[in-house]
Amino acid sequence: MGRRIAVVEDEPAIRENYADVLRKHGYEVATYANRPSAMQAFRTQLPSLAIIDVGLGDEMDGGFTLCRELRSLSATLPIIFLTARDSDFDVVSGLRLGADDYLTKDVSLPHLLARIAALFRRSDLSTMPPAQEEVLERGDLHLDLKRFSVSWQGTAVDLTLTEFWMVHSLARFPGHVKDRDQLMRDANLVVDDSTITSHMKRIRKKFLAVDAAFEAIDTVYGMGYRWSGEGD
Amino acid sequence: MNLRAVAPGLRTQVLLLALILLAVPWVGYRYVLEMERFLREGQERALGATARAVATALHNRPGLFATSGAAPLGSSDSGLYVRALSAPIVLDGFDSDWPAPADASDAPIYAGATVSIVPRLGKRDRHLYLFATVSDEHVVYRANAKARPDSADRIEIAVVDPHGSFLRFVVAPLGPGRAQALRVVGDGASWETPIVEPRVEAFFRETRRGYTMELRMPLAMIGPRLGLQAASVDDPERRETTSMAGPTGIDNPGVLEPVVIPESEIDLALQELGRTTTRIWVVDRDHRVLAQTGTLKPVPDQQPAFQQGSSIGSRIWGWLEQATLRRIYVQVLRRPRDDFDEGTQDPSALIGAQVDEALAGSSTTRWRATADQRAVVLSAAHPIRAANAVAGAVVVEETTNAILSVRTRALETLFTTALVVLTLGTLTLFIFATRLSTRIRRLRDQAEEAVDAQGRMRGGIAASSAADEIGDLSRSLSTMVKRLGEYNDYLESMGGRLAHEIRTPIAVVRSSLDNLSLQMLPEEAKRYMDRAREGLTRLSRVITSMTEATRLEQTLQHAENERFDLTEVVSGCVNGYRLAYPHSVFDLAAPSEPVIVSGAPELIAQMLDKLVANAVDFAHSNTPIVIGLAVDKNRALLSVSNDGPELPENMQGHLFESMVSIRSGASTTEPHLGMGLYIVRLIARFHGGAARAENRADRSGVTITIELPQTT
Numbered sequence A: 001m002g003r004r005i006a007v008v009e010d011e012p013a014i015r016e017n018y019a020d021v022l023r024k025h026g027y028e029v030a031t032y033a034n035r036p037s038a039m040q041a042f043r044t045q046l047p048s049l050a051i052i053d054v055g056l057g058d059e060m061d062g063g064f065t066l067c068r069e070l071r072s073l074s075a076t077l078p079i080i081f082l083t084a085r086d087s088d089f090d091v092v093s094g095l096r097l098g099a100d101d102y103l104t105k106d107v108s109l110p111h112l113l114a115r116i117a118a119l120f121r122r123s124d125l126s127t128m129p130p131a132q133e134e135v136l137e138r139g140d141l142h143l144d145l146k147r148f149s150v151s152w153q154g155t156a157v158d159l160t161l162t163e164f165w166m167v168h169s170l171a172r173f174p175g176h177v178k179d180r181d182q183l184m185r186d187a188n189l190v191v192d193d194s195t196i197t198s199h200m201k202r203i204r205k206k207f208l209a210v211d212a213a214f215e216a217i218d219t220v221y222g223m224g225y226r227w228s229g230e231g232d
Numbered sequence B: 001m002n003l004r005a006v007a008p009g010l011r012t013q014v015l016l017l018a019l020i021l022l023a024v025p026w027v028g029y030r031y032v033l034e035m036e037r038f039l040r041e042g043q044e045r046a047l048g049a050t051a052r053a054v055a056t057a058l059h060n061r062p063g064l065f066a067t068s069g070a071a072p073l074g075s076s077d078s079g080l081y082v083r084a085l086s087a088p089i090v091l092d093g094f095d096s097d098w099p100a101p102a103d104a105s106d107a108p109i110y111a112g113a114t115v116s117i118v119p120r121l122g123k124r125d126r127h128l129y130l131f132a133t134v135s136d137e138h139v140v141y142r143a144n145a146k147a148r149p150d151s152a153d154r155i156e157i158a159v160v161d162p163h164g165s166f167l168r169f170v171v172a173p174l175g176p177g178r179a180q181a182l183r184v185v186g187d188g189a190s191w192e193t194p195i196v197e198p199r200v201e202a203f204f205r206e207t208r209r210g211y212t213m214e215l216r217m218p219l220a221m222i223g224p225r226l227g228l229q230a231a232s233v234d235d236p237e238r239r240e241t242t243s244m245a246g247p248t249g250i251d252n253p254g255v256l257e258p259v260v261i262p263e264s265e266i267d268l269a270l271q272e273l274g275r276t277t278t279r280i281w282v283v284d285r286d287h288r289v290l291a292q293t294g295t296l297k298p299v300p301d302q303q304p305a306f307q308q309g310s311s312i313g314s315r316i317w318g319w320l321e322q323a324t325l326r327r328i329y330v331q332v333l334r335r336p337r338d339d340f341d342e343g344t345q346d347p348s349a350l351i352g353a354q355v356d357e358a359l360a361g362s363s364t365t366r367w368r369a370t371a372d373q374r375a376v377v378l379s380a381a382h383p384i385r386a387a388n389a390v391a392g393a394v395v396v397e398e399t400t401n402a403i404l405s406v407r408t409r410a411l412e413t414l415f416t417t418a419l420v421v422l423t424l425g426t427l428t429l430f431i432f433a434t435r436l437s438t439r440i441r442r443l444r445d446q447a448e449e450a451v452d453a454q455g456r457m458r459g460g461i462a463a464s465s466a467a468d469e470i471g472d473l474s475r476s477l478s479t480m481v482k483r484l485g486e487y488n489d490y491l492e493s494m495g496g497r498l499a500h501e502i503r504t505p506i507a508v509v510r511s512s513l514d515n516l517s518l519q520m521l522p523e524e525a526k527r528y529m530d531r532a533r534e535g536l537t538r539l540s541r542v543i544t545s546m547t548e549a550t551r552l553e554q555t556l557q558h559a560e561n562e563r564f565d566l567t568e569v570v571s572g573c574v575n576g577y578r579l580a581y582p583h584s585v586f587d588l589a590a591p592s593e594p595v596i597v598s599g600a601p602e603l604i605a606q607m608l609d610k611l612v613a614n615a616v617d618f619a620h621s622n623t624p625i626v627i628g629l630a631v632d633k634n635r636a637l638l639s640v641s642n643d644g645p646e647l648p649e650n651m652q653g654h655l656f657e658s659m660v661s662i663r664s665g666a667s668t669t670e671p672h673l674g675m676g677l678y679i680v681r682l683i684a685r686f687h688g689g690a691a692r693a694e695n696r697a698d699r700s701g702v703t704i705t706i707e708l709p710q711t712t
Helices: A012-024 A035-044 A062-073 A088-096 A109-127 A161-172 A180-186 A193-210 B002-006 B010-058 B062-070 B264-273 B312-332 B353-359 B401-450 B469-518 B523-558 B566-580 B601-618 B676-686
Strands: A004-008 A028-032 A049-052 A079-083 A101-104 A135-138 A141-144 A149-152 A155-157 A177-179 A217-220 A224-227 B082-084 B115-124 B127-136 B154-160 B166-171 B177-185 B195-206 B210-218 B225-233 B241-245 B278-284 B289-293 B364-369 B376-386 B389-399 B562-565 B585-589 B596-599 B624-632 B635-643 B690-695 B701-709
Touching: A004 A012, A004 A035, A012 A028, A012 A109, A012 B469, A028 A035, A035 A062, A049 A062, A049 A109, A062 A079, A062 A088, A079 A088, A079 A109, A088 A101, A088 A193, A088 B523, A101 A109, A101 A161, A109 A161, A109 B469, A135 A161, A141 A161, A155 A193, A161 A180, A161 A193, A161 A224, A177 A180, A180 A193, A180 A224, A193 A217, A193 B523, A193 B601, B010 B278, B010 B364, B010 B376, B010 B389, B010 B401, B115 B225, B115 B241, B127 B154, B127 B225, B154 B210, B166 B195, B177 B210, B312 B401, B353 B364, B353 B376, B353 B389, B389 B401, B401 B469, B469 B523, B523 B601, B523 B676, B562 B566, B566 B585, B566 B601, B566 B624, B566 B635, B596 B601, B596 B701, B601 B624, B601 B635, B601 B676, B601 B701, B676 B690, B676 B701
Parallel strands: A004 A028, A004 A049, A049 A079, A079 A101, B082 B115, B585 B624
Antiparallel strands: A135 A141, A141 A149, A149 A155, A177 A224, A217 A224, B115 B127, B127 B210, B154 B166, B154 B225, B166 B177, B177 B195, B195 B210, B225 B241, B278 B289, B278 B389, B364 B376, B376 B389, B562 B596, B624 B635, B635 B701, B690 B701
16 A cells, blocks of 8 residues: 655745655655645545644644544544744644654755655554564563554553654663753654753653653763663 | 933922912911901091090180189199099008109298198099198197097198098198098088098108198099188197198188199090090190090900810910911011000190190191000091180091901911811812822833833833823833834844745755755866855754744743753853864863852853853954852852953943944954843843943953853
């Protein structure tokens, strides 16, 4: 089955550039310039993955609306926000609506492709029984590298792809300090320092929601972050 | 600001304006003075009219003056001179209560062989008084009450009474002290059968050279003529009258002196005028007082008790006024006094220029002060004519006390009223001005509050609902601030929006380049690709730093405070910097014990990042960057200091503002929008602290210090 990616973006140049590069990598691409046309198409046939801009034409938050509607059609469809809006508020809003990732338009195409590939892999594997496990265990932490799923003390922690890569980057070498550049590299991301800080905050919150005593991620001021799971 | 300290405030100005109210008492005072002048003129006229009226009543009544004028009682030849007595006389044989004689002719001596007499006559209260000083070597008393009246030393008086009868009295005492008078002639009496006359009282006192006798009898007993003599008996055995002396003969009516007692008609005429505080004199051509009535001093009648006020308020007011204002008034205002002293005055004669003028035929009024200056006396004189000649004069006198007391009362009322009006007026104005200036000041404070030191809109101005001009101003300001705020918001969001708008074309360029790089490109083209990418990266950084402050402000709104050890954060950061800036040297001077502050450690780290990046950029190479942490009175002092160029004098206060940079040129590849220290200040403020930049004391470099409140 061909992978069909829907790109909903009101800027024609970007839309076509993304479409081109995705097509070159073997995906089937459908492009939409606004929410009604995209939604109309989605009702007929769901894409395999959707890349949505937040601001769509006249609709300031058209992307959020679209995401909510799309999520109501399918709970598992991977959705990526790709937008110029980078405020914490927008990021949190987008992720709360059920998007799998929230990227700013600074992201380079290779990074975007890596994400798309990873998301497809995750959605593929979640539908079939695990053939072979590729797992990282650090005390209470359980990372399924194939499905990009995380659990803490047996409870699943719902991380976005970026967050998963960050946790993976930290947990791979417990006790080693990862600076922000390393984290960005590992998370296929180019952002500024404060965005990394926001990401780490959100990751901590998600773990704390599962375990109020969670403190495995250390901040090493001036340098970066460190995984300090027990036993190390 | 400075002007406000010097120039008087609205309240002061209004109070200065209130000084106009001071004109009220001044005008009132002028009015009272005018009134007083008017009253004085009125009094002068009234007094002149009184004088004229009295004079007119006495015009052409020569009888009044004729008798006394032809043979006045006590004409200088007869020596029987009846003077008016001003003081009451006590019958005690002493003459201390008699006025002293002016000269020898005033008290002539009538001498006989062995006896001489100095008689003095006076009139008071419808009585005739006699004080006789008699020289007599041997004082012989009557042997007993039955003895003949002429058997001892005696004073004899003869009168023709109003009915024309000839009466003769003898006072021949039985001893010193009170003595009886015996009528020896007339009305059935004779020398042999004298009758006691109780209306005549006498007092006898022995002296070294003889005796004195003081005597009183009603004027009603005295008719047109009067006689008087002293008789002496020297031998108590033989009891013969040896000597007699006196101004007149006494044996029959023919030798008596004619007398008119100036009681009668003038007095009656004057009394009918009945003025209480007016004194009226009538004098004859020789200045002798024919009649005098009234007194300048009012009869001390009962002062009405203080009015019991009908309401408590008026009573309290009265008490207040009594307790405070009256005391001041007594000090300041001259109240008329009735205890003035006119000085000694001869009651029997009125002299002075005014009387002279009146006797010369002209009527005058005159003001004079009493001897003790306590009162002013107004006198009006008018001639009395009889048969085309001036027969005498009327002098009417009155003090100005009545006017003075009216004036004083008017002034008191005026000042009290003025005081109340002034107080109330000033108070009202003061309250009004205070309210006005409070409202204006509140508006000013709101206006100042609305914009912070950086010119950012902080909040709006609450529009007042008052209908007046200040309310109007407030509404205008409110609208203005709102519009300015909207414009400010627009400007502030400009950076973010600009960044956002630029991001889309960047994405176009970036995705295009990415697409392009997937093509097979010649080597030459790759070089240009790389350059294009490098430019793009720098453009991204510019946008990132443009939005950094805005994003930080958003972050601060949601940041959560925690307690953390500042020492740990700082030393951790410094370790990081040693790795991040391998070419720089970092010296850390931090206390060993923890310094606990409340806040967000990652923000503190971000702040320190900015400070250190700044210091590294400015430091001379191979000089250490000194990072210090110290505690001073509950405040943590975090400082970053580097060798390097000094701060320009005029920039020290502005360094921490947005978009301010003192970097001289685009020497570095990193974009510098001057946001670094602005972010430092934002974070310091968020922690309740402050940031300041100073040149080092030895001018070798710059120190930036952050003060943070310490949590205990």
